[in-house]
Amino acid sequence: MRIESTNEIRNWLRISWRRSREALGDNDSPTAAFVEERVTDSVLLRAARPVLAAMSAEIENEPVSLILTDNEGAVLSRDGGDSGLLKALDRVHLAPGFVYAESAVGTNGIGTALEVGAPILIDGSEHYAGPLQSFSCAGALITHPTSGALLGVIDLTTEARHANSLLLPFAKLAAHRIRERILDDASERERALLHSYHAACRRSGRPVIAIGEDVLMVNALAQEQFDSRDQAVIIERTRDTSGRAQPATLLADLPSGVTARLSYEPAIVNDRVAGGVIRIKETVRRSRGPRIAKDPDPPSIARMSALWRHTFRDVAESCRRREWLVLDGEPGTGKAALARAAHEHVTRGRALVVLDAARLGGKVLAQADAELEGGSDLLIRHADSLSDADLDALAHLLQPVREGSHAAESWIALTVRPGDVCSAFASFRLFPKTVTVPPLRHRAEDIPQLSRDLLRSIGADDVVLSAASLNQLARLRWPGNTAQLRSVLEELHRHHRRGLIEPHQLPPECKATTRRTLSKIETLERDAIVDALTLHEGDKAGAATALGISRATVYRKIREFGIRI
Numbered sequence: 164m165r166i167e168s169t170n171e172i173r174n175w176l177r178i179s180w181r182r183s184r185e186a187l188g189d190n191d192s193p194t195a196a197f198v199e200e201r202v203t204d205s206v207l208l209r210a211a212r213p214v215l216a217a218m219s220a221e222i223e224n225e226p227v228s229l230i231l232t233d234n235e236g237a238v239l240s241r242d243g244g245d246s247g248l249l250k251a252l253d254r255v256h257l258a259p260g261f262v263y264a265e266s267a268v269g270t271n272g273i274g275t276a277l278e279v280g281a282p283i284l285i286d287g288s289e290h291y292a293g294p295l296q297s298f299s300c301a302g303a304l305i306t307h308p309t310s311g312a313l314l315g316v317i318d319l320t321t322e323a324r325h326a327n328s329l330l331l332p333f334a335k336l337a338a339h340r341i342r343e344r345i346l347d348d349a350s351e352r353e354r355a356l357l358h359s360y361h362a363a364c365r366r367s368g369r370p371v372i373a374i375g376e377d378v379l380m381v382n383a384l385a386q387e388q389f390d391s392r393d394q395a396v397i398i399e400r401t402r403d404t405s406g407r408a409q410p411a412t413l414l415a416d417l418p419s420g421v422t423a424r425l426s427y428e429p430a431i432v433n434d435r436v437a438g439g440v441i442r443i444k445e446t447v448r449r450s451r452g453p454r455i456a457k458d459p460d461p462p463s464i465a466r467m468s469a470l471w472r473h474t475f476r477d478v479a480e481s482c483r484r485r486e487w488l489v490l491d492g493e494p495g496t497g498k499a500a501l502a503r504a505a506h507e508h509v510t511r512g513r514a515l516v517v518l519d520a521a522r523l524g525g526k527v528l529a530q531a532d533a534e535l536e537g538g539s540d541l542l543i544r545h546a547d548s549l550s551d552a553d554l555d556a557l558a559h560l561l562q563p564v565r566e567g568s569h570a571a572e573s574w575i576a577l578t579v580r581p582g583d584v585c586s587a588f589a590s591f592r593l594f595p596k597t598v599t600v601p602p603l604r605h606r607a608e609d610i611p612q613l614s615r616d617l618l619r620s621i622g623a624d625d626v627v628l629s630a631a632s633l634n635q636l637a638r639l640r641w642p643g644n645t646a647q648l649r650s651v652l653e654e655l656h657r658h659h660r661r662g663l664i665e666p667h668q669l670p671p672e673c674k675a676t677t678r679r680t681l682s683k684i685e686t687l688e689r690d691a692i693v694d695a696l697t698l699h700e701g702d703k704a705g706a707a708t709a710l711g712i713s714r715a716t717v718y719r720k721i722r723e724f725g726i727r728i
């Protein structure tokens with residue numbers, strides 16, 4: 164979008180002020196939030212550093228500062244400017260680490276350029292916040308030259324009394340030079356990777372795959388020998404090495420039943436890893452017979468955070484002891500998936516019959532009876548949806564099984580909502596153990612791996628989430644847990660069949676953010692505020708009263724946690 168005429172600019176300003184008023188109320192001196200975990204290396208920073216160094220030399224001793232931010236308005240660097248200007252900028256926290264999003268500090272050259280998606284000059288009193296009105300800021304967007312992803316903003320700020328009409332053209336020129344530099348860097352890296360790839364293909368005469376930041380190359384031999392599922396696992400496995408400057412040898416168990424030995428060699432240009440070339444050295448067909456190992460490797464579903472591994476171990480242990488089990492947890496946390504995977508892991512192929520009580524209602528009794536008669540293991544999902552009478556009948560059905568001869572045969576697990584313990588079961592002591600499956604927001608570190616697993620399972624093998632997109636997903640609250648993440652990825656796949664997905668391409672429901680990983684306490688605090696706001700249909704005063712905190716605190720927390728309801 165381009166903003167050309169003065170009228171249009173005024174219009175955008177009016178809208179920007181309205182947004183600022185909604186976000187900040189009457190707060191005339193909002194404080195920019197500080198981000199503790201800052202990005203110190205990125206495509207943008209690498210390309211911008213030399214450009215900004217050269218440009219700040221051109222305007223040496225001028226009262227103008229060049230400010231680079233990421234695509235959420237967090238300041239990454241500040242160059243140039245005389246000491247008076249720098250002191251003034253420090254006073255308004257326009258400094259590295261602080262976030263200049265419009266929602267945080269009101270209309271300004273950085274946040275407003277991001278909001279309107281176009282370069283913009285905000286002059287003196289056009290700023291929303293009083294303390295910013297002594298500055299003039301020109302912000303120009305920096306987009307990735309090939310993917311078009313929004314990377315950040317270059318902003319030129321000076322004191323309003325020095326404002327000059329060249330500020331905005333100069334900001335646009337800086338953005339243009341940074342984009343060109345990104346393109347040069349990328350083609351230099353891609354050339355280095357291509358060179359290593361061709362050399363590996365010639366030397367080895369084997370299947371070869373090369374992976375760079377935006378590039379994937381698969382030679383004809385690799386395409387012939389491995390289907391797309393195998394290729395996806397190989398690529399996934401080599402992600403473990405991404406960015407690694409040392410050669411490495413890895414093993415990968417492929418879905419086709421072979422184990423492949425992968426030899427990784429980094430392609431390096433200017434001391435930086437441009438990508439890696441993977442030669443597939445040999446493959447061995449795995450034995451189909453029963454595994455002899457006492458403690459087989461856990462399945463991929465279990466290879467996640469300590470919290471999730473611990474939960475998996477608990478379920479597997481109950482299954483190993485044939486101890487009947489209740490899995491409770493919020494909707495969509497993966498209770499059934501976990502029970503299935505643990506059962507498969509422990510019994511190595513014994514059938515587990517899954518009955519959904521929410522779908523079958525009272526009919527679940529007759530079906531469970533028939534399956535138990537045959538000695539099957541049983542997973543009854545959504546047991547809490549049964550009526551009290553049906554639950555009672557189920558308890559009476561299960562009690563003789565527990566005490567009878569085939570008790571040792573059948574393993575039974577139920578899934579229920581949190582805290583939904585059925586008194587009939589408790590009185591018969593049918594289910595001695597309950598495992599609580601943690602919500603996704605308590606294991607945000609699992610989101611990258613989980614997203615890749617889910618993308619593969621929905622057939623979106625050609626879709627790759629960028630690191631920034633994964634960070635964005637990891638910051639969300641996920642009330643619908645893994646099931647919601649799955650539906651978000653399905654929605655994404657409907658619009659993007661392949662390629663690298665950047666944050667702006669994620670579905671809208673992924674837009675509420677906090678910039679950092681929250682501590683457990685902060686997560687609980689955020690959840691309480693979200694729950695109160697939802698209950699009060701977004702009314703902040705009502706939520707504040709319900710929580711016993713001030714309205715100002717609710718506003719502050721909404722901004723801090725990036726809550727949008």
Ligand SMILES: Nc1ncnc2c1ncn2[C@@H]1O[C@H](COP(=O)(O)OP(=O)(O)OP(=O)(O)O)[C@@H](O)[C@H]1O
Pocket residue numbers: 464492493494495496497498499500501544545578613616617645646649
């Ligand atoms: N660790 C995981 N890896 C891959 N997919 C998963 C994982 N956990 C859950 N899923 C997928 O997420 C979705 C929801 O999981 P599941 O149905 O097991 O959740 P649930 O807690 O039993 O849900 P409900 O609220 O209906 O009881 C399913 O599509 C499942 O395959």
